[in-house]
Amino acid sequence: MKILVTGGAGYIASHTNIELLNSGYEVVAVDNLSNSCMESIMRVEKLKGKKIHFYRADILDKQAMQSIFDQEKIDAVIHFAGLKAVGESCSIPLTYFRNNLSGTINLLEVMQEFGVNNFVFSSSATVYGEPERVPVTEDFPLSATNPYGRTKLMIEEMLGDLYQSDSSWNIAILRYFNPIGAHESGEIGEDPNGIPNNLVPYVAKVAAGVLEKINVFGNDYDTPDGTGIRDYIHVVDLAVGHIKAIEKLSDNPGLVVYNLGTGVGYSVMEIINNYEKACHKKLPYVVTARRPGDIAISYADPSKALRELHWKAEKGIEQMCEDSYRWQSKNPNGY
Numbered sequence: 001m002k003i004l005v006t007g008g009a010g011y012i013a014s015h016t017n018i019e020l021l022n023s024g025y026e027v028v029a030v031d032n033l034s035n036s037c038m039e040s041i042m043r044v045e046k047l048k049g050k051k052i053h054f055y056r057a058d059i060l061d062k063q064a065m066q067s068i069f070d071q072e073k074i075d076a077v078i079h080f081a082g083l084k085a086v087g088e089s090c091s092i093p094l095t096y097f098r099n100n101l102s103g104t105i106n107l108l109e110v111m112q113e114f115g116v117n118n119f120v121f122s123s124s125a126t127v128y129g130e131p132e133r134v135p136v137t138e139d140f141p142l143s144a145t146n147p148y149g150r151t152k153l154m155i156e157e158m159l160g161d162l163y164q165s166d167s168s169w170n171i172a173i174l175r176y177f178n179p180i181g182a183h184e185s186g187e188i189g190e191d192p193n194g195i196p197n198n199l200v201p202y203v204a205k206v207a208a209g210v211l212e213k214i215n216v217f218g219n220d221y222d223t224p225d226g227t228g229i230r231d232y233i234h235v236v237d238l239a240v241g242h243i244k245a246i247e248k249l250s251d252n253p254g255l256v257v258y259n260l261g262t263g264v265g266y267s268v269m270e271i272i273n274n275y276e277k278a279c280h281k282k283l284p285y286v287v288t289a290r291r292p293g294d295i296a297i298s299y300a301d302p303s304k305a306l307r308e309l310h311w312k313a314e315k316g317i318e319q320m321c322e323d324s325y326r327w328q329s330k331n332p333n334g335y
């Protein structure tokens with residue numbers, strides 16, 4: 001089976017490419033390299049000793065997409081391509097709408113044209129907005145608190161309408177919680193441009209001595225230690241979830257939605273403590289103001305994915321921090 005992976009050079013895609021190759025799939029990857037580089041593709045090929053058919057192209061370029069579908073006989077698409085920085089999406093919302101929404105519409109139209117109707121979509125726990133309680137189940141009310149989140153919500157709604165119009169589509173919407181960590185080889189991992197927005201990539205750079213100290217965004221939340229709680233999930237577990245989703249699509253399930261998380265929440269201070277154990281040093285931090293738009297606590301109820309996909313996150317927080325640190329130390333300047 002041949003899988004088209006959009007955003008195929010990115011963080012989660014590169015780990016998914018490994019799992020796809022492990023499971024015997026052929027991988028066709030498309031990426032415009034706006035937030036990644038070819039090196040991640042080459043490292044995956046080297047780790048697995050297998051080729052990826054890579055196309056440097058923009059999903060906004062319909063002709064380029066048509067030419068890929070023309071050349072390759074695609075069976076299913078995993079759609080990672082998108083812009084993902086919450087803060088940036090507030091400054092340049094139209095860029096986010098153009099890239100994420102128009103890009104997805106293009107892709108779906110080309111799939112329709114070529115009769116490909118198996119689709120896995122990278123959604124996010126951000127579509128739960130500020131959840132009323134935890135753990136969060138898939139039937140919670142949905143809302144968006146920023147333009148990035150709105151693109152995810154709008155795409156989910158678009159997929160719902162598409163499926164209503166034509167039930168031959170098989171669509172798996174995967175709502176990721178907080179992916180962190182790296183492949184255990186230390187050869188591939190997250191390589192954000194500039195100063196990281198997210199906690200663990202920031203902590204990793206402090207551990208590596210690239211940044212001076214961690215800013216803890218608020219310690220007055222209604223949580224046991226006052227800092228925000230999230231459901232961090234190892235990126236390799238997340239990648240395996242995509243293989244399970246592809247397998248599920250072959251049963252013709254129609255449109256299905258799954259939370260991919262561990263079901264366990266850790267606070268910012270717990271992450272710092274665990275990271276200190278992984279890197280064997282004290283990590284300096286200061287408590288600063290809350291980051292606007294942040295919520296106190298979010299973690300998944302992942303039981304639907306267990307029941308229906310037979311998938312469960314296996315790797316604990318220690319391994320997430322150890323693997324993150326291995327990647328960071330082996331690649332202090334990224335790829």
Ligand code: NAD
Pocket residue numbers: 006007008009010011012013030031032033034035036037057058059060079080081082083084099103122123124125176177178179
């Ligand atoms: P990433 O930035 O590493 O990967 C996205 C890839 O898409 C990049 O390689 C980028 O160059 C590419 N891309 C962007 N726009 C494109 C376009 N128009 N045409 C072709 N390629 C394009 O991000 P990631 O963390 O691997 O995230 C993958 C997906 O998962 C994204 O859709 C993101 O919104 C979603 N997601 C990520 C997280 C997270 O915390 N990392 C959480 C929930 C959901």
Ligand code: WQD
Pocket residue numbers: 084086123124125126177178179197198199200202214215216217218227228229230268291294
């Ligand atoms: C985690 C915790 C912060 C940085 C974001 C997106 C979400 C999804 C995943 C894509 C929070 C605190 C952070 C720092 C800190 N992405 N923090 N100091 O905000 O849960 O989710 O990434 O879909 O949509 O919103 O992740 O890693 O930024 O923050 O104290 O320097 O760490 O306040 O409690 P978040 P995060």
